[in-house]
Each structure stands twice: as C-alpha cells, then as structure tokens.
Amino acid sequence: MKIQDKTSDNLIIKKEGLAELYIFKTDDDSIPSKSMNVFYNKKMEINRDISSLAINAYKKLYNQDLVIVDSMAASGISSIRLLLECENVKKMYINDINPVAVDLIKENLSLNKLNADSGHVEISRKDSNFLLSEIAQIAHLNPENDIKKPNVISIDPFGTPNLYVNSAFNAIQRSNGLVCITATDTAVLFGIRPKACIRKYMSKPLHNDYCKEIGARILIYFISRMANVNKLGIIPLLTFYSNHFIRVFALTIKDQKQISDYFNSYGYIIHCKRCNYRKVLESNILTLHDTCPNCKNNEHMDFAGPLWIDKLHDEDFVKQVSNFNESTNFSNKNKINKILNLVLEEINMPISYINIHKLSQELSLHAVPKMDEVINLLQEQGYKASRTHFDFTSIKTNMELESIQELLLETYKI
Helix, strand or coil: CCCCCCCCCCEEEEEECCEEEEEEHHHCCCCCCCCCCCCCCHHHHHHHHHHHHHHHHHHHHHCCCEEEEECCCCCCHHHHHHHHHCCCEEEEEEECCCHHHHHHHHHHHHHCCCCCCCCCEEEECCCHHHHHHHHHHHHHHCCCCCCCCCCEEEECCCCCCCCCHHHHHHHCCCCCCEEEEEECCHHHHCCCCHHHHHHHHCCECCCCCCHHHHHHHHHHHHHHHHHHHCCCEEEEEEEEEECCEEEEEEEEECCHHHHHHHHHHEEEEEEECCCCCEEEEECCHHHCCCCCCCCCCCCCEEEEEEEECCCCCCHHHHHHHHHHHHCCCCCCHHHHHHHHHHHHHHCCCCCCCEEHHHHHHHCCCCCCCCHHHHHHHHHHCCCCEEEECCEEEEEEECCCHHHHHHHHHHHHCC
C-alpha cells in the first residue's frame, strides 16, 4: 500500500504522548502482526511511555547529550515521541527495513513539525544488524572526530530480540550507554516452549507460578552474556513486565574487574513441582538436589537457568523515572505509577513470588485475604514481605512457603 498524501483516505491520525501519528485505516484495531502495512500496537503504548521516562531519567543521572538509535521504528512513533519528550537529543537514527514504514515515518515527522532533513535526524531503510554494524564501523574508523557511538540503543522487535543484541553491544557507547531491549516471545521465556528458550536464550525456563520473573531473569542473563562477548558488562536499571512483554533498561560497563564481579550474578533456581519448594543456587548447578529438602520427594525436582540472580532494578534510577512520570499527562500515568511503586517495593526482596489467590484456594480458606493484610501478617512475624509488579495477586517474602501456609491456615481457616 502506498502513501499518497497527508489527506489520503488510507490514513487516520492517532495521538500518543506529545505526538500525533498517521497509521493505515486497515491497521487500526487489527491484531498486531507482521502482515500489517506498518506495524503499530496500541497495547505497547505503556512500553513507549516508560521508555520516554527512562531515557529522560538516564539523561538526568548521566548528564549526556543523547544519541539514540531506534532500530525498528515502524511508524516512527517511538522516535518522534523521544524527539518531542526528551531534552538534548543530539542525533536520532530512525530505521525500518519496510519501505512503506520509511515513507510513513517521513509523513509522521512532518505531522509533528519535525524536519526529516535536519542534521540530527537520520532516516534509513536497513536491516537492524546492518545499521548497527555500520554505525560501529564508522565510529571505529573515525576515532578522533566528533562521530560518537550512540549512548542509547532501542531493540523492540516483534518476537525475540536475540538476533540483534550482539550488534547493539558492538555499536553502543562502552561506558554508561543505555540498552533498551524488549522481548515479546513470552511463551518461550515463561517455559511454555522450553526447547525454544534453550535454543534462543541458552537457558532452561520453568513454567510455574513465578515464571514471569524467571523469564525476565533469563532475558537479562542473555543480554549480559552478549555484553560479555563484546568485553562489556551490564547493570540492570529497570526491568518490567506488562501486556505480554518484558522490557529491560541496562547500563553498559567496561571495567574488567567490575564485569568479572558480576559473574556472581549468574545462577540457577531449583524448584519442586510437587510442593513448590524453591531455592537460588549461585553458579553451580552440580549442587542440584536429587530429593526435595522439603517434601523428600525425588521425582519432581527441576531447575531453571542459567539466569540473572542479582537485582533487576536500580533504586535511584526507578525513583527518577517515577519523578518524571509525575510531571506527565500520559494516559497510562496511574498504571505506570502503580508499576513503579511495586518495583520499588520488590527491589531488595528475594527471587520468586507466591500467588495468594492460588494458595488460598489450595488451602481452602474461607476467603482470599487482602494482600496488605497478608504482608502485614508476615512482617509482624519478623519477615520481609512486599507485592510484586510481575503479578498483582502475588507477594515476595523470605518466609518459607510451608510457614506461610501454616500462618494462613491459623489466621483464615474456617
């Protein structure tokens, strides 16, 4: 389908953040797929909202002029929003391999009164890996001039990002660069398709009550390992799950000792499928128990990993993202606020979580207790407890599952 002009009957206007954009009428409200004229997913607006906030937080904390690569721009909505909503964007690479998308990007830039021919906007129609390799090569061949490597690279594919992460680390600023990586293949990461996860992410998943967190930790492990291949490391700044996708914002580090120290962030989770016992193992899967330490069963022990067992978020960064959210009028403002508040709660909590609704059912409680009541109950016993953004009906705690069951039965049983 071709774009004739701004008033074409083929197009309609949408508003998102500070931007307006044209999309094809035939793509409006359709199920997002690769068959669309130009890919646009309204449900991913919260991804773009938080990305805008996160890049502003990165700019404030690391005080840099922004050189940003949007390697899979589609309609260009992410790039345009960043140009309108972020300060000090020195250069914006807007790329998509679809020629119709490139035409639409130019129309959308014009719609938002942005000059597609200005020096700080570069539009291209290339394969993402080719673009990133080209950027890296140009920077490598011109080390003494003002051609700098990008300090923000966004990888936001339809499906797995695994094909593009290595190229991103080859192109990114080596110290204090920001990689923003989305995975939408959650069936793979959450253990519904375990063989595909091993193939794509070199890690074994588990499909259980806390599989969303396991999937996020597998994704971060993969990103970190790809950084290591390029003599880099990462520090996760914010990791969030919403609407069947995971988005990771991570800072690059190049100090070799610091990178080596983060090898302790790789490990495994063992899990008993019979009694839901779970434990984190640092590095060595050879210490996997043959028999569950809790129920003594030797037929239901399983594991996930290797995966990231360190923090998923940086507190200062998340607080800065939250501060920027308070000053916006995004339609998702309240939802973002809820996510970020729960992220702050879970930062120093143990890995995994327990679904209180499901546990109440299993224990035949007379009613599902309120989340705050359960958290207060555990805290009164001297344990840590919080909610989690991965699942609004679950809690994180360092109290053993068996003790939680006993406490709930004692408190809420008929």
